[in-house]
Amino acid sequence: xxxxxxxxSGNAGANTAFFIAEKGVSxxxxxxxxxxxxxxxxxxxxxxxxxRTYRTRIAGTDSLExxxxxxxxxxxxGSVRTPEMKREELFDANVGLIEDIAKKVRGRxxxxxxxxxxxxxxxxxxxxxxxIPREHVLxxxxxxxxxxxxxxxxxxxxxxxxxxxxxxxxxxxxEMIGLARYTTVSGVPVLNLIEEDSFLxxxxxxxxxGDFIVQMAKRSTAFYAPSAAIAELVDALxxxxxxxxxxxxxxxxxxxxxxxxxxxxxxxxxGGVDRVCLPKLKKTEMKRFRASARGxxxxxxxxxx
Amino acid sequence: xxxVSVIGSGNVGATAVxxxxxxxxxxxxxVDVIEGFPQSKSxxxxxxxxxxxxxxxxxxxxxxxEIAGSDVIVFTAGVARKPGMDRMDLLKxxxxxxxxxxxxxxxxxxxxxxxxxxxxxxVICMVVLRETGFEPARIVGQAGVLDSTRFRYFIAEKLxxxxxxxxxxxxxxxxxxxVPLKRYTSVGGFxxxxxxxxxxxxxxxxxxxxxxxxVINYLKTGSAYYAPAASTAKMVESVVKNERRLIxxxxxxxxxxxxxxIFLGVPVYLGAGxxxxxxxxxxxxxxxxxxxxxxxxxxxxxKTLDSLYEQKIL
Numbered sequence: 001x002x003x004x005x006x007x008x009s010g011n012a013g014a015n016t017a018f019f020i021a022e023k024g025v026s027x028x029x030x031x032x033x034x035x036x037x038x039x040x041x042x043x044x045x046x047x048x049x050x051x052r053t054y055r056t057r058i059a060g061t062d063s064l065e066x067x068x069x070x071x072x073x074x075x076x077x078g079s080v081r082t083p084e085m086k087r088e089e090l091f092d093a094n095v096g097l098i099e100d101i102a103k104k105v106r107g108r109x110x111x112x113x114x115x116x117x118x119x120x121x122x123x124x125x126x127x128x129x130x131x132i133p134r135e136h137v138l139x140x141x142x143x144x145x146x147x148x149x150x151x152x153x154x155x156x157x158x159x160x161x162x163x164x165x166x167x168x169x170x171x172x173x174x175e176m177i178g179l180a181r182y183t184t185v186s187g188v189p190v191l192n193l194i195e196e197d198s199f200l201x202x203x204x205x206x207x208x209x210g211d212f213i214v215q216m217a218k219r220s221t222a223f224y225a226p227s228a229a230i231a232e233l234v235d236a237l238x239x240x241x242x243x244x245x246x247x248x249x250x251x252x253x254x255x256x257x258x259x260x261x262x263x264x265x266x267x268x269x270x271g272g273v274d275r276v277c278l279p280k281l282k283k284t285e286m287k288r289f290r291a292s293a294r295g296x297x298x299x300x301x302x303x304x305x
Numbered sequence: 306x307x308x309v310s311v312i313g314s315g316n317v318g319a320t321a322v323x324x325x326x327x328x329x330x331x332x333x334x335x336v337d338v339i340e341g342f343p344q345s346k347s348x349x350x351x352x353x354x355x356x357x358x359x360x361x362x363x364x365x366x367x368x369x370x371e372i373a374g375s376d377v378i379v380f381t382a383g384v385a386r387k388p389g390m391d392r393m394d395l396l397k398x399x400x401x402x403x404x405x406x407x408x409x410x411x412x413x414x415x416x417x418x419x420x421x422x423x424x425x426x427x428v429i430c431m432v433v434l435r436e437t438g439f440e441p442a443r444i445v446g447q448a449g450v451l452d453s454t455r456f457r458y459f460i461a462e463k464l465x466x467x468x469x470x471x472x473x474x475x476x477x478x479x480x481x482x483x484v485p486l487k488r489y490t491s492v493g494g495f496x497x498x499x500x501x502x503x504x505x506x507x508x509x510x511x512x513x514x515x516x517x518x519x520v521i522n523y524l525k526t527g528s529a530y531y532a533p534a535a536s537t538a539k540m541v542e543s544v545v546k547n548e549r550r551l552i553x554x555x556x557x558x559x560x561x562x563x564x565x566x567i568f569l570g571v572p573v574y575l576g577a578g579x580x581x582x583x584x585x586x587x588x589x590x591x592x593x594x595x596x597x598x599x600x601x602x603x604x605x606x607x608k609t610l611d612s613l614y615e616q617k618i619l
Contacts, residue, residue, distance in 0.1 A: 189489070
């Protein structure tokens with residue numbers, strides 16, 4: 001069975017291991033800079049296995065070198081936000097760690113799932129610093145925003161969440177763009193079922209969902225939905241599910257934009273991103289997407305197309 | 306735990322029980338007229354339980370009284386369509402079976418939701434409605450879920466994507482007269498026409514229309530049952546877990562889409578108590594025309610049914 005290496009055994013990392021185990025997707029190796037933490041979490045998870053009947057092997061290590069040998073790496077390490085903090089403020093705190101890992105995996109045939117914030121900036125940076133093809137570096141952005149929109153639409157309409165398909169693209173912060181035309185309930189476009197104003201209100205909720213949870217939880221950020229999103233990406237990579245997910249990917253000419261990472265829908269299989277699917281954007285949506293790209297390229301000190 | 310009784314323990318019924326057990330959805334009673342048959346199936350299922358780790362009770366019987374107190378009845382009893390036989394040929398035999406079962410359902414499981422699988426579907430639904438005397442919302446026919454899952458699979462296969470990401474809405478009667486709504490068919494939210502050209506979509510629709518026949522022709526004897534059973538189990542799940550799924554199903558129309566007094570496949574919200582609401586979608590002229598002819602085919606079937614009643618065959 002494949003082994004997924006998870007760097008960072010905090011809430012997001014450990015719960016990702018939990019969801020992967022429950023789905024029986026792959027074995028898991030946890031790593032954390034804090035000595036013993038990974039081994040402790042792994043043991044706790046394994047001790048639940050007889051009751052939950054998963055057969056996945058979960059282990060912990062204190063060796064960064066050991067975890068980096070995994071073909072699939074989840075980068076869930078780094079600082080997380082406190083209330084009143086924006087995701088971008090984490091850049092300085094996390095950039096060193098991500099650059100260090102990028103250098104260590106340079107040239108390897110690895111699949112990277114970026115969870116550390118600010119996710120779009122670090123996804124772009126990682127591709128540039130590691131030389132790993134952009135198709136192999138996935139940022140957990142749009143998939144999380146989309147799952148939140150699916151939930152919001154299902155709750156609003158009082159229908160099964162599984163029937164709701166939603167697409168949120170762009171930057172994983174307040175600039176995210178929810179595409180009503182690509183949001184459906186059992187194939188029925190959502191605007192056939194709710195007014196546009198209601199959709200926009202739901203998008204506002206999604207936009208602020210991360211902030212809301214930080215403010216409520218005070219000492220932690222959201223991690224259940226992020227972990228579920230990560231586990232779903234791992235599943236696609238391991239089992240070649242070829243699902244369509246919105247992930248943050250370094251752009252190479254999509255909508256004429258280069259060298260920044262933003263979420264777009266991709267078909268995901270064991271080889272990473274099989275193809276990027278470009279939604280037809282309305283003028284206003286395109287304008288917002290480009291504005292996000294410009295803001296990011298300023299941050300990265302590189303020019304977007 | 307909910308109780309689901311499956312009347313008819315043939316391939317569709319038994320495979321539906323398998324899906325229900327694997328998801329631990331409900332305790333199950335399997336009923337069939339053939340002596341020993343449902344008992345053998347339920348025993349076989351229970352022998353697999355330690356390995357598959359389901360913990361529902363499965364009980365096989367020839368006695369319809371055992372359905373007492375069921376939350377859901379899955380009606381699959383009847384003879385299967387053979388090559389060259391059309392659905393209406395089945396009517397005479399299956400309507401009689403449905404009539405007798407419906408009377409037992411009314412007596413022993415008066416609060417149940419009845420999911421009808423037996424063909425000709427839209428007409429058998431009418432038999433169940435008349436003979437149980439239940440309010441129409443509690444009788445729902447499985448057709449659209451099957452047609453749409455076939456359509457979804459064909460699209461996924463063509464595009465090389467995960468079938469679960471494809472959603473499709475199919476209206477109308479089952480099979481030949483189904484009305485697929487291309488505008489309401491999408492892949493991860495992407496409208497199908499942005500991913501496939503019109504000609505390809507049409508060929509996939511045509512394959513879906515003949516989906517049942519394609520399997521029958523391979524099998525020589527018997528008909529498809531994995532996809533029909535999966536479709537049925539999905540509907541059972543939506544009812545027992547009150548999932549309120551938006552799915553196409555054959556339901557009794559009282560003015561919706563301009564039809565009255567027939568069962569026809571339309572999108573509905575399915576949950577506890579059966580059909581919660583019919584969703585009325587705007588249709589193009591072509592779609593409405595196709596739905597009209599689908600409704601006409603169902604009306605013809607009901608006419609035949611009425612004549613069986615008049616001749617006291619039923």
